[in-house]
Amino acid sequence: MLDQREMPSWGYMADNGTTLWEAFNANTRNLSLNHWTHSAVNEWLWRNVAGLNPDEQLPGYESFTIAPRPTPMVSWCRSSYESIRGPILIHWQREGRQFNLDVTIPANTTATVIVPTDHPETVMESGHPAGQAEGVKALSGGPTTYRVGSGTYHFTSAIAPP
Secondary structure, three states: OOOOOOOOOHHHHHHOOOOOOOOOOOOOOOOOOOOHHHHHHHHHHHHHHOOEEEOOOOOOOOEEEEOOOOOOOOOEEEEEEEEOOEEEEEEEEEEOOEEEEEEEEOOOOEEEEEOOOOOHHHOEEOOEEHHHOOOEEEOOOOOOEEEEOOEEEEEEEEOOOO
Protein backbone atom coordinates (compact mmCIF):
# COMPACT_ATOMS: atom_id res chain seq x y z
CA MET A 1 0.00 0.00 0.00
CA LEU A 2 2.93 2.35 0.61
CA ASP A 3 5.12 1.46 -2.39
CA GLN A 4 2.45 1.38 -5.03
CA ARG A 5 1.43 4.35 -7.18
CA GLU A 6 -1.76 2.87 -8.65
CA MET A 7 -5.20 3.06 -7.06
CA PRO A 8 -5.85 1.82 -4.41
CA SER A 9 -2.77 2.88 -2.43
CA TRP A 10 -1.37 5.65 -0.25
CA GLY A 11 1.17 6.31 -2.99
CA TYR A 12 -1.67 7.09 -5.39
CA MET A 13 -3.15 9.53 -2.87
CA ALA A 14 0.24 11.22 -2.37
CA ASP A 15 0.70 11.58 -6.14
CA ASN A 16 -2.77 13.08 -6.54
CA GLY A 17 -2.93 15.58 -3.67
CA THR A 18 -1.24 16.62 -0.47
CA THR A 19 -3.45 14.79 2.02
CA LEU A 20 -4.81 11.31 2.58
CA TRP A 21 -8.40 10.59 1.67
CA GLU A 22 -11.36 9.15 3.57
CA ALA A 23 -11.31 6.09 1.32
CA PHE A 24 -9.09 4.81 -1.45
CA ASN A 25 -11.81 5.57 -4.02
CA ALA A 26 -12.73 9.02 -2.68
CA ASN A 27 -13.32 11.94 -4.97
CA THR A 28 -14.76 15.42 -4.49
CA ARG A 29 -18.28 14.13 -5.17
CA ASN A 30 -18.48 11.31 -2.65
CA LEU A 31 -15.99 11.49 0.26
CA SER A 32 -13.46 13.70 2.05
CA LEU A 33 -10.01 14.14 0.50
CA ASN A 34 -8.54 15.08 3.88
CA HIS A 35 -9.28 12.42 6.46
CA TRP A 36 -7.42 11.66 9.68
CA THR A 37 -7.94 7.89 9.80
CA HIS A 38 -5.74 7.23 6.78
CA SER A 39 -3.35 10.00 7.81
CA ALA A 40 -2.38 7.95 10.86
CA VAL A 41 -0.01 6.05 8.58
CA ASN A 42 1.81 9.35 7.94
CA GLU A 43 2.37 9.86 11.66
CA TRP A 44 3.64 6.31 12.02
CA LEU A 45 6.08 6.84 9.14
CA TRP A 46 7.59 10.08 10.41
CA ARG A 47 7.73 8.87 14.03
CA ASN A 48 9.05 5.36 13.34
CA VAL A 49 10.86 5.43 10.00
CA ALA A 50 12.11 9.03 9.82
CA GLY A 51 12.40 8.96 13.62
CA LEU A 52 10.95 12.43 14.30
CA ASN A 53 9.23 12.79 17.67
CA PRO A 54 8.24 15.98 19.52
CA ASP A 55 9.45 16.74 23.03
CA GLU A 56 6.33 16.88 25.19
CA GLN A 57 8.13 19.13 27.72
CA LEU A 58 8.82 21.78 25.02
CA PRO A 59 5.73 21.82 22.79
CA GLY A 60 5.43 23.31 19.33
CA TYR A 61 8.67 21.64 18.21
CA GLU A 62 10.79 23.95 20.32
CA SER A 63 12.72 20.73 20.86
CA PHE A 64 12.35 17.28 19.33
CA THR A 65 14.13 13.96 18.84
CA ILE A 66 15.41 12.44 15.62
CA ALA A 67 16.09 8.71 15.98
CA PRO A 68 16.03 6.92 12.59
CA ARG A 69 15.23 3.20 12.52
CA PRO A 70 16.78 1.45 9.54
CA THR A 71 15.64 -2.13 9.03
CA PRO A 72 16.51 -4.87 6.55
CA MET A 73 13.41 -3.81 4.58
CA VAL A 74 13.93 -0.02 4.80
CA SER A 75 17.35 1.26 3.82
CA TRP A 76 16.59 4.97 3.33
CA CYS A 77 14.15 7.72 4.20
CA ARG A 78 13.68 11.31 3.08
CA SER A 79 11.23 13.24 5.21
CA SER A 80 10.20 16.82 5.82
CA TYR A 81 7.89 18.16 8.48
CA GLU A 82 6.55 21.71 8.35
CA SER A 83 6.62 22.58 12.05
CA ILE A 84 5.30 25.86 13.42
CA ARG A 85 8.96 26.91 13.80
CA GLY A 86 10.05 25.98 10.28
CA PRO A 87 10.82 22.90 8.22
CA ILE A 88 12.50 19.91 9.83
CA LEU A 89 14.37 17.89 7.20
CA ILE A 90 15.61 14.35 7.65
CA HIS A 91 17.35 12.19 5.09
CA TRP A 92 19.01 8.95 6.08
CA GLN A 93 20.42 6.06 4.13
CA ARG A 94 22.16 2.79 4.85
CA GLU A 95 24.73 1.79 2.24
CA GLY A 96 26.30 -1.51 3.23
CA ARG A 97 28.04 -0.85 6.55
CA GLN A 98 27.80 2.96 6.21
CA PHE A 99 24.94 4.99 7.69
CA ASN A 100 24.41 8.60 6.60
CA LEU A 101 22.05 11.01 8.34
CA ASP A 102 21.41 14.57 7.15
CA VAL A 103 19.20 16.76 9.32
CA THR A 104 18.14 20.38 9.16
CA ILE A 105 16.96 21.95 12.41
CA PRO A 106 14.91 25.21 12.21
CA ALA A 107 16.01 28.46 13.86
CA ASN A 108 15.37 28.80 17.59
CA THR A 109 14.94 25.06 18.13
CA THR A 110 17.05 22.19 19.41
CA ALA A 111 17.05 18.50 18.65
CA THR A 112 18.28 15.34 20.27
CA VAL A 113 19.80 13.18 17.52
CA ILE A 114 20.31 9.47 18.12
CA VAL A 115 22.57 7.93 15.48
CA PRO A 116 22.05 4.21 14.91
CA THR A 117 25.30 2.31 15.02
CA ASP A 118 26.91 -0.75 16.51
CA HIS A 119 30.25 1.14 16.73
CA PRO A 120 29.75 4.42 18.66
CA GLU A 121 33.37 5.45 18.12
CA THR A 122 32.69 5.77 14.36
CA VAL A 123 30.03 8.50 14.62
CA MET A 124 31.18 11.61 12.78
CA GLU A 125 29.54 14.93 11.97
CA SER A 126 30.81 16.63 8.81
CA GLY A 127 34.07 14.68 9.04
CA HIS A 128 34.75 15.38 12.74
CA PRO A 129 34.14 13.09 15.72
CA ALA A 130 30.51 13.90 16.53
CA GLY A 131 31.12 14.82 20.18
CA GLN A 132 33.74 17.37 19.09
CA ALA A 133 31.91 18.87 16.09
CA GLU A 134 30.76 22.49 16.17
CA GLY A 135 27.19 22.83 17.44
CA VAL A 136 27.04 19.19 18.60
CA LYS A 137 27.06 18.17 22.27
CA ALA A 138 27.33 14.53 23.36
CA LEU A 139 24.63 13.60 25.87
CA SER A 140 24.72 11.03 28.62
CA GLY A 141 21.57 9.32 27.28
CA GLY A 142 23.69 6.89 25.32
CA PRO A 143 26.94 6.71 23.38
CA THR A 144 25.37 7.98 20.16
CA THR A 145 23.01 10.64 21.55
CA TYR A 146 23.70 14.27 20.71
CA ARG A 147 22.07 17.68 21.25
CA VAL A 148 22.20 20.05 18.28
CA GLY A 149 20.98 23.58 17.69
CA SER A 150 19.55 25.07 14.54
CA GLY A 151 21.45 24.34 11.36
CA THR A 152 22.26 21.51 8.98
CA TYR A 153 24.25 18.48 10.10
CA HIS A 154 25.73 15.46 8.32
CA PHE A 155 26.25 12.45 10.58
CA THR A 156 27.91 9.21 9.47
CA SER A 157 28.52 5.96 11.32
CA ALA A 158 29.33 2.31 10.83
CA ILE A 159 26.34 0.04 11.11
CA ALA A 160 25.85 -3.70 10.94
CA PRO A 161 24.77 -4.90 7.50
CA PRO A 162 21.05 -5.69 7.16
